[in-house]
Structures are given as structure tokens and as C-alpha cells.
Amino acid sequence: MRNVIFLTGEDMLDVDMPIVKEMNASNSNQFNITWMVVLRGYGWFKEDEINTFCKQNNVNLILLEQLGKLKNPLSIFFHIKVLKILKKLNPDVIYDSFAGTPFLHFLRPLFLSKEKFVIAIHDVVQHYKMKNYMARTFYNNFLMKTYDNFHIFSENQLKIFNEKFKNKKTFCTPLYLKDFGELKENNRITDKKITYFLFFGIIRPNKGLDFLIEAANTLGKRYDNFHVVVAGKCDEWEVYDKQIERPEQFTLKIGNVETDEVPDLLSGTHFLVLPYRDVTQSGVLLTSYNYNIPIIASELEWFTEYIEDGSTGYLFESENAAELAKKMEICINLDEVGYDSLVDNLKTFIAKAINIKDITQEYAKFFETVNIDSK
Template identity: 35%
Template sequence: MVINYITYDSWWDTDITIIPELVKEYHLNVFVLSPFDNCKYPQKEIGRNVKLVHVHQKYRDRDLRSIGTAIKYFFKIYKECRRKDYINIFIPGKNPFFIILTLLFLSKKRTIICSHNYIEHGDTKFRGSKLVDFLKERFYQSFKWFHFYSKMQMDLFKKDYPSKNAFFTEMPLKDFGIAPIIEKKGNEVTLLFFGLIRDYKQLDLLIKAVNNLENPNLKVIIAGKATKEEQEKYLSLIKDKSIYELNFEFIPNENIPTIFSKADFLVLPYRSATQSGPSLIAINYSVPIIASDIVPFSDMVEDGVNGFLFESNNCEALTAVLKKVLMLNEEDISCLRRNQSKYREDYIRNNDICKLFQQFINDKILYQI
């Protein structure tokens, strides 16, 4: 059985964690449409047993000149669909011309639509155009098989489309290599805010909560790409810059283990989320999490066991948690780490992605072909 994994560069950081799971049982052709000349992850990083096909999209999604790219990309995929033993896993992007081609010609019986966000969240500027939203609605109506990366998103979809066949898997943990052992500085507690900085992640809430603390024995690491305007906004909020380590640039993968090894806690003060890459990195490296009490964080953090939860959008509640954290001794934090390590083991054991895909393909799709 061959799987044609059809995706876009914007989802590539996520896909790179899924592919090693699927290749355990299937031959994979991975198709990536990207605005860059070179693929973000080259062949050597995704494995020799995977055929990688990268197509460069030179123009913007809705530029009429991208029609040629959409046709080129589609026919590279279509050639692999002429065989008898294939399944498509398709992550819809925002090129309307390619979406139209797939709606017209991609097999409805052999295609799983893989949706990261059925209901969008966060910054509206990252949402699709009205045309793309309309075409995605046609996807949900036309195709038969659907996969989601959270139960919450699947349940929202099933509420609108109760007759559709859908399943979900949790995202794989994100492992970027062995974390070095870094010696702590006395009883200082290190908080980490990590990842692409966006308004809905509410870095300002964390900064304001830290400002509320009096003479904290605290270090705050902020590591993630931000625009110049965003940098100025957050820098203007900081009261004591001496306790901050700031890096507003893109963080290379090879630097991630060191950053997380410095942290006692990852802080996620988001007001909305569907999945969270930083939380999956923290779990992988057994770093306890401080997070707002929204799904999915309330599903992965047991308050006081492997981290702490606070009321979403409530600066006073976050301040109270930080005060509690500063009262912890070394053994308390080690206990939280051990519990996070146990959660990591359970998470991996209960989330066999390849097995769940295989079960859905065998029981649902192949049964009806």
C-alpha cells in the first residue's frame, strides 16, 4: 500500500513528525507545495524510504499566475494515483486553483482529508479568503473520510457533519535531539515562552504577571520570531529587563534542546488553541507546563501534578501561580518533572498514530473500495 501525503509548506513542521510514524507500515510519496526554491526539510531529514516531491510556488495563492503551478503540482500527484494500491492523505492549503483541481479530480473514495483546524483560532490574518473558505466547505461536503489532530476539532466537525466518517490522533511529541545537562543558578526559577509570537498567545499577559512580582528570583526566556512592531510592543511592557533573556528570531531546530533544558517551566498563556507545538516539545523533554485552563492544555496538564493551570485571560490568576512556583524547592520541581516524564510515557503508548491510521484505512476505506 502506498500513501500519497499531500501538503503545504505552512504545515511542514507538523508533517515532519507524522511521516516517520506512517512509514512504519506504508510506502510514502510526500508532495510539498512551497513558496521557497528548496524544501524546508530535505530528503535526508525525512528518510530514505520516502519519495519527496517538492514544487516551488513562485506567486501568491490567488495570483492567476499560480494556476500553472497548481496544474503542475496536481499532475505530479495524479500520476501516482493511477496505481491500484494507493491512499491519499491530503492537507488542504490556500491555493484556490489547486483546491478546485482536487475537488474535481481527486478520488473521493481513496482520499482522507486531514484537517489541523476545522474551526480556526487566533490571528484572523492567517485565515483563508472567502473563496478558500467556500471551497473548503465543498471539501467537507464532497469527501468521505476525515482525520483531525484533536478530539475537540473532530467533535466540532461531527456536530456539523454527523454522517461523515472521521477519526483523530494526537500530534506526535516533538523531539529535536538530546538535551544537554545545564547546571542551575542557585534557587532561580526559569520560565520559558517559546515559539512564533502571535497575539492570541498572550505574551503580554505573562510579562504583566511577572511585573506584579516583587524582587522575584526568576529568569524569563522569550524565544520565538516576532516582527519589529511586536518586539517594540512587548519590550515596552517589561519592567525589569535584567531578568529576561530575549531572542526574537527564528529558533533553529538544533538549538531547541538547549533552550528547553534551561527551563523549569514552559508558560502557555494562550487565549485559544487547537494544538500546541511548544507543549509537545515540553512533554518530550519532561518540562512542566504552566498554561491557561483551555483545551487542549486542560487535557494535558493536571494541576499541581505535571504543571499548573490558571484561569484564561486572568493576569491575577497567572500571578498567583507564579508566586506559588517561586515557593517551590528543588525537590518539588523534580517531582513535577518526574510526573511529566510519566505523562510522556503514557502519551506515547496511547497514541500509536500508524496503528490508528491503519485501522481506519483497513476497516473503513478498503472495506468500501
């Protein structure tokens, strides 16, 4: 039996949580799993929630708290603490989605062999106008050059990775559906007298909210039976706010969205809109799919893996607000029978393409190949 540690930062908790649960339940004779969680105080997940989850699923848990900004030089002592714990546990495999920016992996050679690590890489290339773009690129490239074992989350990112880095061992599986609790049925929209569109998640330039606003402005000149909800944190909201021509057709929830608010947001919408300029993968898409909400998205490579245009959702030419408006117009004019058919098609696709047992078996097969003889 191999000892495996999942090292997870708070921003990746919802990614690793279903995998840890399923692997711990289905591969208990193959792996002894410990979940090492680092909370940063974001508030997305509370300590009690994680403790309860692990007790209910018999998961071994090590819970740590890292306070202060990442760039604070004193964070080096926290990273040394993490490395000392890992060295003492002496696992065969360390699956790392924490990354330990900026010190952990520069210090790692003093404590552990690199052969034990499987590095989770979500963005082989950083997003358009991403905050701290240069620092993120430098650290990610350092990880990808230094280590040998990687988890890549989509075929398009794997292709880019293989072009940049040769002779690396990889496995490629998608993210699993993200569950934030049950929908409240009394809040669920049951008709399409008004079509509701939702933009949800941290608002950054690469997310293309400006295209959705422009499309809504165009449609608002001819339709009054649709509504756009925008929910998420934004550092420069005034830039987007000035673009909205018909405020009465928008509901704005600008700020942090708590995890327990997510089901209510999705129960009140017909379509999630993802007008991104670029994408590697999207947790928001997988949250929407968990609740069987169809999506309108830019025709980017990762989205085309998950959306069948006109069957399970709609795709439009990236960075083209006029084309987005045309797809939104189709949705506005879609009757309840047509919408229900779209949802049924989506449910069928999800059942085939995003299966937790198939996903975790890919983890298990790869973990068996990781070198366990390193010192």
C-alpha cells in the same frame, strides 16, 4: 497492499515526519508509502535534511518547491503540477496536510476523485484575530463541506467538527512529540536558584503573551529570582515591548527561531508558559514534552487533556494574569525535589498518553476504510 501518499507542506513537516517514519517501518506489509513534500522556502527544514531523513528511513520521497506568495495567480500552475503527479501515481489514499491554498482543491475534480483524500484539519474554527481570518475560514469550510474523510487532532475539535458537519468519516489522534535534536547537557539548568520561564513560538494575539508580561510585572515587585525568555517571530513587537516594566528580568529573542536553536532554548528553561486565549492543539507543547519540560497553560479544553494541574504542570484561568502570577509564584518557590517530582510525573504521563505506535495504528485503521475503487 495499499498505496498511500502523504502530501505535506513545509509548515506541517514536523507533524507528519514521525508518522511517516513509524508507518513506513511498522506497516510495510500493509501500505506502500510515498512522502510528497512541498517546501515553501521558510527555512524551517532544508532539502538536505529531508533527503537524509528519507534515505535513513527508506522512505520514498517526492520533493517539490513552491516559490512566491500563495495569492499569486501563477501558483495555479504549481497546483496543477501537484495534481498531475498525484493522478499519475494513482494512489489508493492521499493523506493531505498541505491543503493547497488557494487553488488545489478547486481544481482537484479535474484530476482525482475526492474519495481518495483524507484531509488533516487542525483548526475547525480559526484562532482569535488570526491573520487572513476570513480567507482561512472560507477555504477550511470549503474543504470540510466538500470532502468525506478527515483527521481531527483533538477531542474538543472533533466535537466542534461533528456539530458543524454531519455524516463525515473521521479519526482523532493527537500530534506526536516534536523532536528538534538532543539537548546540550552542558547548557542544561541543574538548579533552581533562578526559575526560568519560556514563551516560545510565533507571537500572535491569541497566544496571550500580554498576560505573561503582566504576570511578570506583578511578580517582579516581590521577586528577583526568576527570568522570562521570549523567543519567536512577531509582526507587532512594539506593542508588547511597551508593556514590560522590568527589562532586566526578560531575555528577548524576537525573530525566526531556527530548528537547531530549539534544544538550547529548552535546555535553559524550567517551565514553558502558554497563556493562550484559544487553542486547538499546540506543537510548542509537544516540543516541550519531548524534552520533559513542564508547562503552565490556560485552562482551555485541549490543554486540560495534556496537563494535570499540580501534578505534571499547572493550569490557570484563561485571560487572567493574576491567576497566572499565582501559578508562576508556586513555580518560583518550588524546590529542586518538588521540581524533579513534577518532571517525573510528566515523563510517566507522556509514556502512557503519547505513544507513537498507538497513534500510527489509528492512521492505519482509518486508511483501510478509505474508498480505493474511485476513478
